[in-house]
Amino acid sequence: MLRPEPPPPRSQPTPVKSLFERPIWFTGVQNALSQEEKLAVGLSMSALFEYRRETYNWVNDRLFSLRDASNAMFTFGDFKTGVLISAFPYLFGDSEVAEAALEAIVVAGTRTVIVKHITGLERPRTVPPHVGPTLEGFLNNFPSGHSATVWAWATVLGEYYDLQWLTYPVATFMGLTLLSRSNTHDFAEVIAGSMVGHQTALESMRSRGWLEPRTFSSGPLEVQTDMGVDQVADSNPALQPGGSPTTGAGRFLARTRASYALNDDLLMQVRYDTARRVYADLPGNNLDHNEIELRLDGRVSDEVLLGATAYRDRVRFLELGPWGKSGTPPILSFSTAPQFSNAFLQDAQHVGLDLHAVAMPAEGWNVGGHLFYQADSFVPDPGLSGDTFGFALSGGTLDGQRDPGFQVHLQGGRASASNQFGRTFLQGGVEGRIALTHRDQIDLSAWVLTDDYPDRAVSESGTTLTAQYSHRFGEDIWAWVGVSYEDRSAPAAGYSRTQPFFRLNGSF
Numbered sequence: 001m002l003r004p005e006p007p008p009p010r011s012q013p014t015p016v017k018s019l020f021e022r023p024i025w026f027t028g029v030q031n032a033l034s035q036e037e038k039l040a041v042g043l044s045m046s047a048l049f050e051y052r053r054e055t056y057n058w059v060n061d062r063l064f065s066l067r068d069a070s071n072a073m074f075t076f077g078d079f080k081t082g083v084l085i086s087a088f089p090y091l092f093g094d095s096e097v098a099e100a101a102l103e104a105i106v107v108a109g110t111r112t113v114i115v116k117h118i119t120g121l122e123r124p125r126t127v128p129p130h131v132g133p134t135l136e137g138f139l140n141n142f143p144s145g146h147s148a149t150v151w152a153w154a155t156v157l158g159e160y161y162d163l164q165w166l167t168y169p170v171a172t173f174m175g176l177t178l179l180s181r182s183n184t185h186d187f188a189e190v191i192a193g194s195m196v197g198h199q200t201a202l203e204s205m206r207s208r209g210w211l212e213p214r215t216f217s218s219g220p221l222e223v224q225t226d227m228g229v230d231q232v233a234d235s236n237p238a239l240q241p242g243g244s245p246t247t248g249a250g251r252f253l254a255r256t257r258a259s260y261a262l263n264d265d266l267l268m269q270v271r272y273d274t275a276r277r278v279y280a281d282l283p284g285n286n287l288d289h290n291e292i293e294l295r296l297d298g299r300v301s302d303e304v305l306l307g308a309t310a311y312r313d314r315v316r317f318l319e320l321g322p323w324g325k326s327g328t329p330p331i332l333s334f335s336t337a338p339q340f341s342n343a344f345l346q347d348a349q350h351v352g353l354d355l356h357a358v359a360m361p362a363e364g365w366n367v368g369g370h371l372f373y374q375a376d377s378f379v380p381d382p383g384l385s386g387d388t389f390g391f392a393l394s395g396g397t398l399d400g401q402r403d404p405g406f407q408v409h410l411q412g413g414r415a416s417a418s419n420q421f422g423r424t425f426l427q428g429g430v431e432g433r434i435a436l437t438h439r440d441q442i443d444l445s446a447w448v449l450t451d452d453y454p455d456r457a458v459s460e461s462g463t464t465l466t467a468q469y470s471h472r473f474g475e476d477i478w479a480w481v482g483v484s485y486e487d488r489s490a491p492a493a494g495y496s497r498t499q500p501f502f503r504l505n506g507s508f
Helices: 016-020 035-050 052-062 064-077 079-086 088-092 095-119 145-160 164-180 187-206 337-341
Strands: 221-232 249-263 266-279 287-299 304-317 347-359 366-379 385-396 405-417 422-435 440-453 458-473 477-489 495-507
Touching (some): 035 187, 035 266, 052 187, 064 079, 079 088, 079 095, 079 145, 088 095, 145 164, 145 187, 164 187
Antiparallel strands (some): 249 266, 287 304, 304 347, 347 366, 366 385, 385 405, 458 477
C-alpha cells in the first residue's frame, strides 16, 4: 500500500482526552469485512473452537523450538511496550501518527478486556473448564490481548510508513510465540486478538481520512457471525446422581450463518455452531456441543416453500462423568443425548436429514411441517448406536427474531438405542413476542411434553414456562434477562426448578 499523504500541520496536538471522545469507540465491524471474508472468518473460528484442544496440542508441540524466543517476542505485545513504540513518531514530528497508533492500542485493548471478562474462557490446559463473566486472570483468555496490541501498532506504523514488510512479520512471529508458550493461548484466541487489533487500527486510520472506507456491492451471499455467552443461576438437577440441584451453568456460543441465492427460486444456507457448556458443580458434565447444517430451500410458488436440511450434531465431554467411564448409567429422563450418554461415553454424534415445507396461506401467516430422521453413534463404545425419527408442525405469525407475533408448535416421534430401550415422545408449545420499542421486546413460551418407555413401563411428563426481556444496543449487540420454570414428573427422578438467566450476544 502506498504511504498516505502526511497530515496537515496543526498548531496544537490533540489532547489525550480526545481519544475517548472520538466515534471510533462506537464503530462496529459490520462494514469492515466483505461477505466472503465474514464467511471465512466465521467458519474457521467455529472449527478452531470445535477442535480447540487438538489444534492447541498440535501447534504447541511443533512450535516448541520458539519457546526460547518467546520471552523476548512476548514484550512486543505488552501494552507498555506498545505505547513506547507508538510514541516514536513524536520524535519525527508526526504527532498525528503517534496518536493514531496510541488510539488503536487503547481502543483494541479496551475491546479485548471487555470481551475477555464477559466470555471467561479458561486457558488451554486449565482444569476445570470455565465459561462466563469473571475477573480471574486465568479465566479470561479470549481474545488474546497481546495479539491485539501488537497488531494495533504494527498496522498503523506499517501502513503509514510503508513498513508492512517489517511490522507485519514481527506481529505474526509474536503470535506464533504465544502458541509455543505453555498454557497461554490457543489458535482461536490469537487469531481473534489479531483481528481486533488490525481492524481497530484500520478504523483509526480511516477516521483520519488516510484510508478510503471499504465499500461492498450487494450480491447473492449474506453472512452473519454471532458470539455470545449466557449464565443460568440453577442447572439441571436430573444430571446429578440423586437429583440434587447444581448452582449454575455457563455457555459460550459461536455461530456463523450464511445464505447464498443460487437463483430467484433456490436458496442454499449453511450454519455452523460451536458451544461450550460448563456446570459449576458437575465437572463431569462439562461439554463441547458442535453442530453444522446445510439447508436447501426452493420456492414452488409465491405461497409454498419446500426444502431439506442435512446436519451433524456432536457432543463431546471435557472430563469423565461423575459415574466414571464404565458401569450402568442411572435411569434418568433420557430426554437429551448428554443425559443419556454422559454416564459412560466421551463423544456422541448425531447425523440427520430433515424434510420441510412452509406455506403462507394469508398475509403475515405461515404454516410449516417437518419430517426428520437422525442416526446416533456413541464413542468410545462403537457397538452402541441408535436412531430417532419424527415430525414437527407449526403455524402462526412469527417471522424472524425481532418481529412481534405468535407461533404454535407440535412435534413427536420415536427414539431407540441398540435395542436397549425404545422411547416415544410428544410435545407441544406456544410462543409469543411483544415489541415494546424498536430496541426492546418480550418473549413468552409454554411447552408440555410426554415421554413413554414401553419396554420399561415408564412414563414421564413435564411443563416448561419461559419469559424473557431483551434490549438491542446499536445494531450489533443484544442482551436478554429472563426466567424459566420447569416441572418434571418421573418414577425415578422427578423434579422442579426455577432458572433465572442472562444472555449477551454480539454479531458482525
